[in-house]
Amino acid sequence: MEHRALDLSLDAARLTAQLVDFPSVSGDEQALADAIEQALRALPHLTVDRDGDAVVARTNLGRAERVVLAGHIDTVPIADNVPSRLDADGVLWGCGTSDMKSGVAVQLRVAATVPAPNRDLTFVFYDHEEVAAELNGLKRLVERHPQWLAADFAVLLEPTDAKIEGGCQGTLRVRVETTGRRAHSARSWLGENAIHKAAPILDRLAGYLPRQVDIDGLRYREGLNAVRIDGGHATNVIPDFCAVTVNFRFAPDRSEEAALAHVREVFDGFEVTLTDSAPGALPGLSHPAAAAFVAALGVEVAPKDAWTDVARFSALGVPAVNYGPGDPKLAHTREEHVAVDAVLTAEERLRAWLTA
Amino acid sequence: MEHRALDLSLDAARLTAQLVDFPSVSGDEQALADAIEQALRALPHLTVDRDGDAVVARTNLGRAERVVLAGHIDTVPIADNVPSRLDADGVLWGCGTSDMKSGVAVQLRVAATVPAPNRDLTFVFYDHEEVAAELNGLKRLVERHPQWLAADFAVLLEPTDAKIEGGCQGTLRVRVETTGRRAHSARSWLGENAIHKAAPILDRLAGYLPRQVDIDGLRYREGLNAVRIDGGHATNVIPDFCAVTVNFRFAPDRSEEAALAHVREVFDGFEVTLTDSAPGALPGLSHPAAAAFVAALGVEVAPKDAWTDVARFSALGVPAVNYGPGDPKLAHTREEHVAVDAVLTAEERLRAWLTA
Numbered sequence: 025m026e027h028r029a030l031d032l033s034l035d036a037a038r039l040t041a042q043l044v045d046f047p048s049v050s051g052d053e054q055a056l057a058d059a060i061e062q063a064l065r066a067l068p069h070l071t072v073d074r075d076g077d078a079v080v081a082r083t084n085l086g087r088a089e090r091v092v093l094a095g096h097i098d099t100v101p102i103a104d105n106v107p108s109r110l111d112a113d114g115v116l117w118g119c120g121t122s123d124m125k126s127g128v129a130v131q132l133r134v135a136a137t138v139p140a141p142n143r144d145l146t147f148v149f150y151d152h153e154e155v156a157a158e159l160n161g162l163k164r165l166v167e168r169h170p171q172w173l174a175a176d177f178a179v180l181l182e183p184t185d186a187k188i189e190g191g192c193q194g195t196l197r198v199r200v201e202t203t204g205r206r207a208h209s210a211r212s213w214l215g216e217n218a219i220h221k222a223a224p225i226l227d228r229l230a231g232y233l234p235r236q237v238d239i240d241g242l243r244y245r246e247g248l249n250a251v252r253i254d255g256g257h258a259t260n261v262i263p264d265f266c267a268v269t270v271n272f273r274f275a276p277d278r279s280e281e282a283a284l285a286h287v288r289e290v291f292d293g294f295e296v297t298l299t300d301s302a303p304g305a306l307p308g309l310s311h312p313a314a315a316a317f318v319a320a321l322g323v324e325v326a327p328k329d330a331w332t333d334v335a336r337f338s339a340l341g342v343p344a345v346n347y348g349p350g351d352p353k354l355a356h357t358r359e360e361h362v363a364v365d366a367v368l369t370a371e372e373r374l375r376a377w378l379t380a
Numbered sequence: 381m382e383h384r385a386l387d388l389s390l391d392a393a394r395l396t397a398q399l400v401d402f403p404s405v406s407g408d409e410q411a412l413a414d415a416i417e418q419a420l421r422a423l424p425h426l427t428v429d430r431d432g433d434a435v436v437a438r439t440n441l442g443r444a445e446r447v448v449l450a451g452h453i454d455t456v457p458i459a460d461n462v463p464s465r466l467d468a469d470g471v472l473w474g475c476g477t478s479d480m481k482s483g484v485a486v487q488l489r490v491a492a493t494v495p496a497p498n499r500d501l502t503f504v505f506y507d508h509e510e511v512a513a514e515l516n517g518l519k520r521l522v523e524r525h526p527q528w529l530a531a532d533f534a535v536l537l538e539p540t541d542a543k544i545e546g547g548c549q550g551t552l553r554v555r556v557e558t559t560g561r562r563a564h565s566a567r568s569w570l571g572e573n574a575i576h577k578a579a580p581i582l583d584r585l586a587g588y589l590p591r592q593v594d595i596d597g598l599r600y601r602e603g604l605n606a607v608r609i610d611g612g613h614a615t616n617v618i619p620d621f622c623a624v625t626v627n628f629r630f631a632p633d634r635s636e637e638a639a640l641a642h643v644r645e646v647f648d649g650f651e652v653t654l655t656d657s658a659p660g661a662l663p664g665l666s667h668p669a670a671a672a673f674v675a676a677l678g679v680e681v682a683p684k685d686a687w688t689d690v691a692r693f694s695a696l697g698v699p700a701v702n703y704g705p706g707d708p709k710l711a712h713t714r715e716e717h718v719a720v721d722a723v724l725t726a727e728e729r730l731r732a733w734l735t736a
Contacts, residue, residue: 100614101614154616156615193566195565195566195616197615208686208712209551209603209605209607209627209629210549210551210603210629210685210686210687211603211685211686212590212603212605212629213590213601213603217585217586217605217606219582219585219605219606219607219608219609219624220582220585220586220605220606221586222582222609223579223582223583223585223586226575226576226578226579226582227579227583229573229575229576229579230573230576230577230579234568234569245567245569247565247566247567247568247569249565249568249573249575249576249618250573250575250576250611250612250619251565251575251612251613251614251615251616251617251618251619252575252611252612252613252615252619253575253578253609253610253611253612253622254609254610255606255608255609256606256607256608256609256625257607257608258607259553259607259608259625259627260551260607260627261607262605262607263606263607263608266609268575269612269615271565271615271616273565273566273568329566329567330564330566330567331566352564352567353567353570355564356562356563356564356614356616356617357562357563
């Protein structure tokens with residue numbers, strides 16, 4: 025795939041196609057980060073910083089308020105869906121169309137076309153969002169350069185189907201493990217089968233009834249799921265280990281600690297090891313900056329059924345919402361796509377809000 | 381390791397040490413096969429054939445009965461246990477001491493020291509027993525040279541702890557699979573978790589009561605075990621597949637077909653795919669040649685709790701048993717060893733039977 029310069033004179037939909045055709049699976053974002061940095065440095069009204077494969081650009085107009093527009097530039101692994109394809113119905117197909125190169129395209133278009141916004145703007149483009157939390161580029165920026173993220177309000181352009189989504193779920197992963205004793209499978213009574221011992225783990229998962237909870241008028245749905253299972257050595261050996269990786273997505277009224285305690289309770293009697301965890305964020309829609317954004321856009325407000333980096337801004341004391349043209353239900357699917365109209369509408373709405 | 385000529389004037393225990401010090405991991409048997417062929421060709425009372433790294437030698441005395449003495453010359457990978465070591469208690473340590481260079485040494489000693497046995501003898505030394513069944517040297521001989529194996533009775537000198545072991549278990553493996561629908565784990569209600577759907581597979585395995593069955597006075601124990609489980613893609617994706625590999629070791633009163641039908645019944649409602657299968661062998665101890673052997677040796681008779689090449693002779697219509705000086709529980713272990721006394725006793729017992 026050739027790595028050409030980005031053309032910010034294209035509208036956000038065409039720019040989305042260019043971004044999709046520029047693969048940037050987590051861990052392989054450098055070329056795209058270089059292209060974004062190069063395109064932003066060409067804009068005289070912005071100052072640009074770089075950390076790893078994260079790029080941060082800002083206006084310095086001395087406005088009363090500063091707003092962050094943020095998005096991650098990585099995608100999940102490509103699934104035969106690159107390059108992008110525009111169909112006759114005005115739908116653009118491909119890896120990242122929804123999650124979230126359409127959002128990144130909107131950020132880049134606002135950066136290029138709104139040199140004098142009514143609020144100072146900080147554009148954050150970051151790496152490693154689709155993988156383990158400890159690699160997350162925004163987490164790294166929070167630790168190394170928190171001043172780059174200082175703002176009154178933040179919008180993450182994660183896919184929301186053009187709704188405003190307040191707050192987000194928390195997420196944590198644990199390994200639930202069993203051990204046994206190896207033996208030749210011809211003399212299985214000399215061993216102890218660790219895979220068989222995992223049966224109650226799967227039973228509890230299959231029988232789990234996830235909670236739904238209302239916060240600030242928004243309904244959050246939880247989920248507790250095995251996302252991986254591994255056990256066994258050779259096909260003639262009774263296995264002495266089995267590990268189930270479980271992902272708990274929890275409503276923002278639970279802290280990470282409370283969520284982990286709940287998971288430990290579900291798997292009582294098994295060895296449970298936390299592998300990673302990130303807090304949720306309460307909707308925060310009553311904050312003045314968030315309320316002003318909601319009023320200006322006049323779109324539907326909904327809860328976020330996923331962990332997003334909104335929670336990192338939340339933890340820095342910056343109220344934050346998600347608003348992006350992609351469809352969250354299509355994220356990480358082979359059939360990922362976005363409507364050109366939705367991308368153009370998002371671009372227009374943000375421009376209108378920032379130039380009113 | 382130097383490859384010296386084998387010295388068949390050594391007793392079977394010393395010869396075992398010489399064979400252990402002559403590494404022959406599966407796939408690397410050629411030098412040892414050469415040495416065995418050379419040693420046997422030096423014996424004027426034998427005719428010798430060779431196929432790949434299998435060597436077959438026979439007497440041609442026109443006796444009323446012909447007996448096969450068979451053994452594989454390969455070992456599992458060496459585990460820091462070569463060269464061999466004889467300790468002060470008369471125990472010989474090293475890779476293959478039990479499985480089954482002590483048995484091969486007994487074969488070679490009988491070949492060298494019993495020029496006029498009371499039954500015609502066929503000595504079979506073969507390769508690739510410790511690896512996938514399709515590579516097995518005895519399987520190759522059955523296909524290419526079945527006439528080399530023609531006999532009234534066969535003894536495999538596999539380790540049996542000096543018991544006679546009649547017949548062997550059959551073995552088959554299946555994959556039991558579930559499918560589901562991928563979705564982001566933050567919106568798990570849009571997906572269908574294939575790992576959760578595998579819960580009843582593990583429940584049925586954990587609750588399975590293996591049969592024990594008496595045949596010809598020998599008790600066979602079956603076993604149905606998961607030997608591997610795999611499912612899931614990424615840690616934020618609801619998995620759309622899960623596969624459990626199950627190994628069924630079955631008593632020789634079930635055919636392969638009946639065994640598979642039983643497994644399909646256990647996993648009724650799931651997709652079951654056969655991956656490999658080998659028949660068991662009935663003990664055949666009521667056959668006159670087998671009964672004579674049992675009577676002559678006067679040792680304990682027990683069932684074989686593993687698949688062995690006895691089943692290949694059984695399928696050719698040659699009743700066969702296992703009888704060897706090694707200890708089957710030590711096979712494939714780093715601590716593999718054999719008592720010198722046990723090797724010498726096996727040598728003497730076979731010689732006595734064949735010269736009575």
